[in-house]
Amino acid sequence: MNMIVCAKQVVDVSEIKIDPNTGKPLLSGVPQKISDIDKNAMEEAIKIKEKHGGKITVLTVGPSDAKERIKELLAMGADEGILISAPENSDYHVISSLLAAAIKKIGEYDLILCGEASIDLFSGQIGPRIAGLLGIPQMTYAQKITVEKNKVVAERNVGDKVVTVESTFPVVITVTKEINEPRLPSLMQILASSNKPIHEWNVESLIDDELNPCVETVDIKGVSMERKNIIYQDDIDDAVKKLVDSLAKEGLLR
Amino acid sequence: MVLVYSDNKKLGFELLNKGRELADMLNKTLVSVIIGKDDEKDAEEYIYHGVDKVYIAETEHQEFKVEEYTEILINVIQENNCEVVLIGSNKSGKELAPRLAAKLKTGCITDSTNIYLQGNILFAERVVYSGNAVAVEQFNSKPQIITIPPRVFDPLPADEKRHGDIVKKKFDVKKSSSKILDVQEMRSEGVNVEDAEIIVSCGRGFRKKEDIKLVEELAEVLKGKTVGCSRPIAADLKWLSEDHWIGLSGHKVKPKLYIACGISGQIQHIAGMRDSGTVVAINKDPEALIFKSADYGIVGDLYEVLPKLTNAIKEKMK
Ligand SMILES: Cc1cc2nc3c(=O)[nH]c(=O)nc-3n(C[C@H](O)[C@H](O)[C@H](O)COP(=O)(O)OP(=O)(O)OC[C@H]3O[C@@H](n4cnc5c(N)ncnc54)[C@H](O)[C@@H]3O)c2cc1C
Ligand SMILES: Nc1ncnc2c1ncn2[C@@H]1O[C@H](COP(=O)(O)O)[C@@H](O)[C@H]1O
Numbered sequence: 098m099n100m101i102v103c104a105k106q107v108v109d110v111s112e113i114k115i116d117p118n119t120g121k122p123l124l125s126g127v128p129q130k131i132s133d134i135d136k137n138a139m140e141e142a143i144k145i146k147e148k149h150g151g152k153i154t155v156l157t158v159g160p161s162d163a164k165e166r167i168k169e170l171l172a173m174g175a176d177e178g179i180l181i182s183a184p185e186n187s188d189y190h191v192i193s194s195l196l197a198a199a200i201k202k203i204g205e206y207d208l209i210l211c212g213e214a215s216i217d218l219f220s221g222q223i224g225p226r227i228a229g230l231l232g233i234p235q236m237t238y239a240q241k242i243t244v245e246k247n248k249v250v251a252e253r254n255v256g257d258k259v260v261t262v263e264s265t266f267p268v269v270i271t272v273t274k275e276i277n278e279p280r281l282p283s284l285m286q287i288l289a290s291s292n293k294p295i296h297e298w299n300v301e302s303l304i305d306d307e308l309n310p311c312v313e314t315v316d317i318k319g320v321s322m323e324r325k326n327i328i329y330q331d332d333i334d335d336a337v338k339k340l341v342d343s344l345a346k347e348g349l350l351r
Numbered sequence: 352m353v354l355v356y357s358d359n360k361k362l363g364f365e366l367l368n369k370g371r372e373l374a375d376m377l378n379k380t381l382v383s384v385i386i387g388k389d390d391e392k393d394a395e396e397y398i399y400h401g402v403d404k405v406y407i408a409e410t411e412h413q414e415f416k417v418e419e420y421t422e423i424l425i426n427v428i429q430e431n432n433c434e435v436v437l438i439g440s441n442k443s444g445k446e447l448a449p450r451l452a453a454k455l456k457t458g459c460i461t462d463s464t465n466i467y468l469q470g471n472i473l474f475a476e477r478v479v480y481s482g483n484a485v486a487v488e489q490f491n492s493k494p495q496i497i498t499i500p501p502r503v504f505d506p507l508p509a510d511e512k513r514h515g516d517i518v519k520k521k522f523d524v525k526k527s528s529s530k531i532l533d534v535q536e537m538r539s540e541g542v543n544v545e546d547a548e549i550i551v552s553c554g555r556g557f558r559k560k561e562d563i564k565l566v567e568e569l570a571e572v573l574k575g576k577t578v579g580c581s582r583p584i585a586a587d588l589k590w591l592s593e594d595h596w597i598g599l600s601g602h603k604v605k606p607k608l609y610i611a612c613g614i615s616g617q618i619q620h621i622a623g624m625r626d627s628g629t630v631v632a633i634n635k636d637p638e639a640l641i642f643k644s645a646d647y648g649i650v651g652d653l654y655e656v657l658p659k660l661t662n663a664i665k666e667k668m669k
Binding site: 108110111113115121122188189190193213214216217218219220221222223224225226227228229230234235236237238250254255256257258259260261262263264265268273274275309310311312313314315316317318319320322324325326327328329330333334336337338340341343344345347349350351 | 414417418421441442443445446447448449450451452453454456457458459460461462474476478479480481482483484485486487488489490491492527528529530531532533534535536537539549573574586587593599600607608617618625628629630631637642643644645646647648649650651655656659660663664667668
C-alpha cells in the first residue's frame, strides 16, 4: 500500500493577536504547526500501514521551515517527506496543481490522504482538487476507513447522514478530526526520524507552464467582537440577580 | 450566464436571490440545474424563485455522487458559457465545487458570506483564521465558482407568474468507479440550532450526561428551548447528537442570546457563535477565555449557578 499524506503548515490560530489600531490580525511571528486534522490523516495512514504494510510519504507545499513540521510526521511514522517550495503568489489552484504534479512524479500511489479542511482557512479544497486533477474518485469527510486487498471502504459523515462508500485504488480520502486520536511520538522515534529523508523539490521541476493564482486575496479585514465583558465574581446570588436584571433590560426575557 | 446549483432545494432558493441580483447586474441569464429525478414541478418552483432556465439532468443515481455530478455541471457550464457559478455550501456542495474548479482550472471561494460586484469585478468575502478575520478575494479566472452556506441570503418570494425554460437532458458522463454501499440517517434530536433565538450551551464542565438536564431546564424557561454544545460533548462523549454541536466544524449560530455553561471558549468554539447577540458565560475559572467573548459572565460552579439562574429567570418571567 503506497500512501501519500498531504500536510500543511499553518499558523496557530489561537496565538493570533489583533492589532489594536487597525483591528486586523497580526500574522507575522505567530507560531507555526501542522494543521490539526492532517495529523489525523497521518495517524490513519500509520494504522493502515501497520495492518497492510507499505510506505507513507508526506507531501507539503510550504516555506523552508515547514521541514520541521515534516520531521514531526516522520517521527510519528512516515517513511519519507517531500517539501515543495511554495511560490510567492499562490492559491488553491496553484497549491493543488503542485501537489498533483508531485503525486504524479512519485508515480506509485494507492491512497492519498488529506485533512477534511485546514485549520487556518478551513476550505476543504485541496483534497477534491487533487482528485479532480488526477481524475480519480474522492471520499471526503471519512470518519472510518477500512482497507481491504483491492478496495477501501469509508464511512463518510455528510452532516445529516452517514454514507458508506467503496472505492478501488487509487483514491483520495479526506478525514475528519473524529476518525482517530493521533499518537505522540516517543523520544526514540523523534531521534530516529532525523535519519529519514526529506526531499526538496522546486516548482520548475514539477510544472513547465506558468502557474498563476486564479484567486487573489485583496484584503484581510479584522472583525470587531466588542463585548461588554461584565463579569460577576463574588456572591453567586447577587451575580444571578444582576445578570437577570441586565438580560431583562435588554429585552431578552420576554 | 450565472449558474446556481445545490442538491438542497431550500439552500438553492436562497442562492437564487443572489444569483438573480448578479445576473441582472451583469445583464445575463440565470440558469439552474436539478440533477436526478425528472420533476417538472420542482423545475417550475425554481422558475418562480427567479431562474430563467432550468436544466433537469437525468441520472441513474438518486444519491449524490460527486464524480458524476461534477461532469454534469461541467457540461452545463460549457453549454451556457457560465461565468459565475454559485453552489450551496452544504457538505456535498463543498466537495463538488473544488473538484469542479480543478477540472476547469479555475478559482473557487468556499463559504462566502458576502458577494458583490464593483464595476464588473466580483468580490467574495469569507471568514478565515477561525473567525479572527475576513478575507476579501477576487478572481483572475473564469468561471468564478463560489460556495455559499445556508441562511446567508433569504429566498426571494415565489412569483407564480414568472416564466422560464425547462430543458431536459441526459448527459453522457463517465460513471464513477466508487460505489455507495449504505446510507444511514444520523441520530438526530431534531434541534435546529441555526434558527434558534436563544441557545443554552454545555461543555466539558459537566461531569456526566444526566447533568445536562441543568441546561435543558434553563433552556426550557427561556423562550427558544434550544440546547447547544461544544465539540467534545457531541463528538467524543456523544452525550448529545451532532445537531447540537456548535463551532468551526459544527454549526454556526447567531441567536439573540447565547449562554455558554462550562465551556472554555477555545477559538474553534467561538468561531461558531461569535455572531450571537448577547453572550453570557458561566465558568468556574476566572481566567477562562470564554469571558473575553462574553457580555456577561458569572465566575462560579455551574452546579450552583444554573439552578439559581433558572429559578431567578422563572420568577422574573412570571
Ligand atoms: C480542527 C478542530 C476543529 C474543532 N471544532 C470545534 C467545534 O466545532 N466546536 C467546538 O466546540 N470545539 C471545536 N474544537 C475543539 C476546541 O478546540 C476545544 O477543544 C473545545 O471547544 C473544548 O470544549 P469545552 O469548552 O467543552 O471543554 P474544555 O476546554 O475542557 O472546557 C471545560 C470548561 O469547563 C469549566 N468547568 C469545569 N467544571 C466546571 C464547573 N463545575 N462549573 C463551571 N465551569 C466548569 C472549565 O473551567 C473549562 O473552562 C475543534 C478543534 C480542532 C482542532
Ligand atoms: N500547502 C499544502 N501542502 C500539503 N497539503 C496541503 C496544503 N494545503 C492543504 N493541504 C491538504 O489539504 C487539506 C485541506 O486543506 P484546505 O483545502 O486548505 O482546507 C489539508 O488538511 C491538507 O491535508
